[in-house]
Amino acid sequence: MIPAAFEYVRVSTVDEAVAALAEHGEDAKILAGGHSLLPIMKLRLAVPSVLIDISGVQELSYVRVDGDEVAIGAGTRHHELEKSEVAQAEVPLLPHVASRVGDPQVRHKGTLGGTVAHCDPASDLPTALLALGATVVVQGPSGRRSIPITEFFLGFFETAMEEGELIVELRVPRTGAGGWGYEKFTRRENDWPIVAAAAVHLPDGSVGVALANMGGVVLKASAVEAALAEGRSIEDAAELAAEGTSPSSDMHADAEYRSHLARLLTKRALKVASGETGASTAESTAA
């Protein structure tokens, strides 16, 4: 439970971070909150030779309205997102989901950019960002570029980022008072979801739906979205939630049960989003 030896570089600006990434190449990893990276380093599942610590980069920590969108700095901690009045007013799904990540320690250390870059299929916030149709802004040696989040998560712990790039910002539409629901199914309150479903009414009138832990990456429930666009009922649409997914079987749940949960949680999230029912409390409150 001791990581292999590594070099440690602490930077204070994005430019410094990009320069450090260029200098150290593909063996370097960005360290932000560290709550995903450090455990796998302790288990020696990850053995980066250089850690570039961006936790002191002030310019990456913000939540602000920018035109039709809310722009969130990649270094924003989950706790900051949870408490952000801008986020609560403009895109309330996100602060709610942030409040459901791990435990207080994780929420005070973990960052939005970190959880997106880590690309764990069971992550809460990437699921919400996917439902929202977010844009991921990355910066590298040749400057900034924007990647639609639907094209960002490529595979198990694999993203569309090129070598030398880091995430600097996440942009999401201002959903305002539009309905949303997040149904997270766990064994214990602080656990990773066995399955989670996010549903949100978007400004263009469509409904975004995404699932956690139903495959190698967080997934759009495309069949559900399409059925809703066609005007089918929530019950009918939710029945399609497991279509196109490839859930794993592990000691917490097998694929069949995960598929069942995907349908059930999608139905519940959609009903909450449409104001038909209140949030499911069996999973969200302590007994």
Next chain:
Amino acid sequence: MSILGTRVVRTEDPLFLTRGAVYTDDLTDPRLAGALHATFVRSTVAHGTVTEVDASAAREAPGVVAVYTAEDLGDLQPVPPPLPFLDAGFARPWLVPVGGRVHFVGDLVAVVLTEERYQGEDAAEMVVVDIDPLPAVVGTAAAATDETVLFPEVGTNKVAAFGEPAPEDFFADCEVVVTRAIVNQRVAAAPLETRAASAAWGEDGRVTIWCTNQGAQQAQGQIAGWLGLDPKLVHLVTPDVGGGFGAKIGADQEYAFVAWLAQQAGRPVRWAESRSENMTGMLQGRAQDQVITIGGDRDGTVKAYSLVVNQDCGAYPRIGTVLPTLTMLMAAAVYDIPKVHAQATCYATNGTSIGAYRGAGRPEATAAAERAMDLFAAEIGMDPADVRRKNFIAPFTEPFTTSSGATYDSGDYAAALDRVLEAAGYAELRAEQARRRERGDVRQLGIGVSAYVEITGADSGHGTSENAELEVHPDGTATVLTGTSPHGQGHATTWAMLASEQLGIPVEKITVLHGDTDRIPDGGGTMGSRSLQQGGAAVHQAAVELVEVARKRAAELLEANPDDLEVDLANAGLSVKGTPGTGITWAQLAADEQLIVQTTFTANAPTFPFGAHVAVVETDVESGKAVVTRLITVDDAGTIINPLLAEGQRHGGIAQGVGQALLEEILYDEDGNPQTSTFADYPFVSATELPSFELVEMATPTPMNPLGAKGIGEAGTIGSTPAVQSAVVDSVAHLGVRHIDMPATSMRVWRAVREAQKGSTN
């Protein structure tokens, strides 16, 4: 006013809750200056033949002082199995040699000594170990076939067998017979403090070993035996210990290894394991496959009950091998059943060794009996509380011997059940359940009832005796030396209360010491809920005897009749009766001559605490998730010395029992690879999964010790596990479900409902 029975706040907690407590890995003892760090290289294969161990690269790694493989062990002999009746072929090597077999993931293959701890992990990775895999034996069913035998020289995986099969006509006179295979799953003890040991040899040829353990004296004897040392040469110290739950009973081989390594290296050596290492290396618990059969008449009378146990002992059989005999002894539980049959077979498997775990054999008996009662009740359509009441042993104050051979001291099981049902509002709960069922709610109510009796203070290798030494010092303070071994229980507070009660010396002036074999050569440690009824009783007895010594001494000094003197609480000493403040203080009495008493208390017999629990769950029948909403318990442990501490024991026990019922299970894949070796994968229960407990008081003093105290350390676990399991089953019983194995995960509940709806009764 007596201090006993009052809520004295734990004097040890300020240290435990800050940085003040000193656990083994925190030691800064000068004897450990310059200590080397041991890092074990463990098998990553559950079963296989070692074909190569190459430590050459590791030996050249930075900071490496030495690497030991099986070739470097000199005349160190394998550790024999810890029970005399076990086949010597089950001996465990210190390091598995080339050509030898590894028997579980975590088996020791090599050990690295480094200057710094981090260097050890780097170097350990560089030791090349090749293992030719053999089929893994996972679970007792696979072990019983003997298709793959772990120890060819033994010839079978069967480790031990107890009891005979039931006669064929055992259930012949029963109108109804229900039988079911159930699982009491393998669980991790997971104490906060993982295993750790340090050792330093002195110039006098003695070794001091510090380790985290539940009984220094027992560990001292074992380690000396394994290393071929005179026990007098081994000074064993257990500093502050952060939990054990039974898994720190007896020494582990690593502890002795650290001492041997220190001797070889000529320098002190330290070892502290990681959590992942702990989750495969430390003794685990339960691991019984059971078949229960219960028979009786439709009026609710149970006439015959059979419990057949297959015990998974893990790779190298240890104390877990004999725990099924406790399960068998307690098979009849709280019931007056004319015929009770119990039988057990124990098997070696390619898993971590099984040891004692909070309750150790008794929870398995209660869980089986309570499942059987529920199944019988469901079969005849009777309320589970009524079935229990109909079959309870009638209230008794003289010893009662059950059909499974246990002699209980006293009990009133119906009274315990009535109290808990009343506190729970049982009738209203059933009414609410009926309403929800009628409405077809998504959230259904489940009510589980359990009644239990357990054995505490049984002979765990030290008879039913414990020692105490009590000394009053010239400054008016006192010291208690105890053979018990607190690891969270609060003996420093309670033992001081017991001495204070007799002497009048305030608790804060009484120091309690434990776990040092030089100062306390004999002691039974802390296990089996024995400490208060034996160790506490010994402190009480020492204090009573010390007052007598003091009375004689004071009589001479005061030129008074000893019979006229009494303890003077106001004056902290002795005074002539009726004239407080006129006598002599403890400090004066101890000024010129040592004032000390050493005593041994021996209980006549073990005690049998009992109780009843009600669990209420809400189950989301669409997802299968059950949430515990209420836990109401009666846990009768006799006279309570400190209610605060007794409640703490109940709280922890109840919570741990819920963990087994709903969440916890050590899992292996088909190759014997552990699937639950981190806390991300192994879900022990947390506060967010628990309601506030509703504790109902009941105290029936035992005559077996002068305190009237019975054990309370394990009772909560024994009662809550079956109550919660039963509640989950009950929440979906109207959908056709009769049984769900533990842990009753949401997937299992969902699947049980689905299968039942398909028409096959579950």
